[in-house]
Amino acid sequence: MKVLLASSEVHPFSKTGGLADMVGALGKALARAGHEARIVTPLYRGIYEKFPGLKPEDWQFDLPLGAKQIQGKLFSLDVEKNLTIYFVEQDEFYNRAGIYLENDVSYADNAERFIFFSKCAAHLARYLPWQPEIVHVHDWQAAIVPALILHQRQNEGWGNPPATCLTIHNLAYQGTFPREAFALTNLPQEFFTPERMEFFDHLNCLKTGIAFADAITTVSPRYAREIMTEEYGCALDGILRKRKNSFYGILNGVDYEEWNPASDKFLDKNFSATRLGGKTANKLALQEEFHLPLDKNIPLFGTISRLAEQKGVDIQLGALEEMLSTDIQFVLLGSGATAYERGYQELARRFPTKVAVRVGYDETLAHRIEAGCDFYLMPSRFEPSGLNQMYSLRYGTIPIVRATGGLDDSVIDMTEDADCANGIKFREYSARALAKAIRKALAIYQQAELMRRYRRNGMKSDFSWNRTVAEYLRVYKTAKSATR
Numbered sequence: 001m002k003v004l005l006a007s008s009e010v011h012p013f014s015k016t017g018g019l020a021d022m023v024g025a026l027g028k029a030l031a032r033a034g035h036e037a038r039i040v041t042p043l044y045r046g047i048y049e050k051f052p053g054l055k056p057e058d059w060q061f062d063l064p065l066g067a068k069q070i071q072g073k074l075f076s077l078d079v080e081k082n083l084t085i086y087f088v089e090q091d092e093f094y095n096r097a098g099i100y101l102e103n104d105v106s107y108a109d110n111a112e113r114f115i116f117f118s119k120c121a122a123h124l125a126r127y128l129p130w131q132p133e134i135v136h137v138h139d140w141q142a143a144i145v146p147a148l149i150l151h152q153r154q155n156e157g158w159g160n161p162p163a164t165c166l167t168i169h170n171l172a173y174q175g176t177f178p179r180e181a182f183a184l185t186n187l188p189q190e191f192f193t194p195e196r197m198e199f200f201d202h203l204n205c206l207k208t209g210i211a212f213a214d215a216i217t218t219v220s221p222r223y224a225r226e227i228m229t230e231e232y233g234c235a236l237d238g239i240l241r242k243r244k245n246s247f248y249g250i251l252n253g254v255d256y257e258e259w260n261p262a263s264d265k266f267l268d269k270n271f272s273a274t275r276l277g278g279k280t281a282n283k284l285a286l287q288e289e290f291h292l293p294l295d296k297n298i299p300l301f302g303t304i305s306r307l308a309e310q311k312g313v314d315i316q317l318g319a320l321e322e323m324l325s326t327d328i329q330f331v332l333l334g335s336g337a338t339a340y341e342r343g344y345q346e347l348a349r350r351f352p353t354k355v356a357v358r359v360g361y362d363e364t365l366a367h368r369i370e371a372g373c374d375f376y377l378m379p380s381r382f383e384p385s386g387l388n389q390m391y392s393l394r395y396g397t398i399p400i401v402r403a404t405g406g407l408d409d410s411v412i413d414m415t416e417d418a419d420c421a422n423g424i425k426f427r428e429y430s431a432r433a434l435a436k437a438i439r440k441a442l443a444i445y446q447q448a449e450l451m452r453r454y455r456r457n458g459m460k461s462d463f464s465w466n467r468t469v470a471e472y473l474r475v476y477k478t479a480k481s482a483t484r
């Protein structure tokens with residue numbers, strides 16, 4: 001099948017979170033399953049310099065954006081057989097210090113930036129000599145593409161356009177803008193209704209995708225069920241329920257070429273389920289890197305995260321406060337809301353021999369934390385899929401997660417299956433419930449044989465992309481037969 005993916009982030013070119021990992025890995029997995037995958041994404045600052053293989057295409061975008069006409073150029077990179085990445089160059093929009101924001105503040109022209117990007121994606125789908133059968137768009141930044149395609153089919157003579165699929169990676173980010181932004185789409189006024197693109201007098205890009213895509217997916221079965229309820233639905237549960245026959249939950253896969261402790265080039269020592277000894281060397285190296293007392297017997301907890309409300313920062317700070325009277329260590333790598341960054345830094349200042357914090361974004365350190373810790377904390381308020389808990393499992397680092405979304409779908413608690421247990425789950429969203437889960441972890445830590453069993457079970461669990469890609473292909477086929 002020929003699939004064009006459109007995403008505002010693609011690993012290894014740009015990344016703020018799991019979206020980048022997922023899209024990069026999906027493209028690769030499709031290509032390796034013998035399909036033709038191409039991914040379109042913006043050319044952000046620094047990409048051109050870092051990837052010398054990028055070549056200019058003989059292509060010029062010149063597209064209306066409201067009353068303006070905006071020009072852009074196209075670059076491409078052949079990554080491997082069957083996988084090409086297209087980069088949209090528009091320096092005023094994308095050549096900036098951040099992807100979405102700077103100093104905690106979103107760019108004021110994000111509607112312009114990503115509506116233009118969506119128009120470029122639809123334009124490529126229509127005019128590339130290589131004609132995709134499916135256009136698979138990700139999150140709000142590309143979510144209006146299905147509406148653009150439908151409009152061009154109905155009014156501008158696009159015969160036989162591709163089917164469309166929207167993946168929701170996070171319902172909390174919808175791309176809502178004051179109604180004036182609707183003009184940027186250059187779509188006719190009749191598209192701007194509460195059934196389609198309007199959301200309480202605003203343009204809502206994600207809702208547009210939900211209304212128009214032939215198929216909609218999200219990144220775990222449980223999150224799919226959750227967001228059809230009022231509690232988790234972020235006010236879009238109604239339209240999701242309306243489209244429930246075309247809505248699927250598919251758990252993300254892991255790129256085990258990138259995340260494999262046996263070959264990970266960022267580690268001090270590689271290890272595997274049968275050679276677990278190497279894990280201790282990574283623990284000591286991590287303690288050293290974070291200037292914590294070197295001691296292989298102290299249980300070491302870690303988190304790598306965007307510091308946003310979603311991630312359960314408030315209950316994590318509360319639970320740590322309570323648990324730091326015991327003999328544990330905790331390391332954090334993260335960045336995000338300034339108040340949260342300060343919260344962790346303050347904890348590190350008060351407990352310098354127990355807590356260490358690195359504010360920032362550091363790919364290498366992320367791998368080293370996965371390898372060096374005994375337990376991984378992920379107490380999310382909600383979590384569409386989550387990747388770090390799956391990385392943790394493969395690195396023999398026992399995840400402690402709140403039973404929500406993809407966390408619930410990927411981790412097995414003792415109470416669900418004692419023989420296969422690979423992590424610890426708690427339900428209630430509270431510091432107390434998380435502290436109790438940490439106490440359970442400490443009890444497991446005291447029993448070497450039990451600890452080994454959890455680790456082995458985790459390292460055995462398999463979230464490889466073969467399964468995930470097969471599920472997407474099924475959805476693509478259904479979407480093709482359902483083209484609206």
Ligand code: ADP
Pocket residue numbers: 016017018019021304305306333334335360361362363366385386387388389
């Ligand atoms: P989300 O996409 O909601 O942020 P995921 O668990 O799906 O959560 O994916 C997060 C990805 O981003 C993981 O690959 C994780 O290692 C990475 N990540 C998050 N914060 C950082 C950071 N500060 N430094 C390095 N990698 C990070």
Ligand code: GLC
Pocket residue numbers: 017018019020022169170219252383384385386387406
């Ligand atoms: C989002 C979600 C996260 C998911 C990722 C990739 O950022 O918050 O749970 O793993 O997208 O799908």
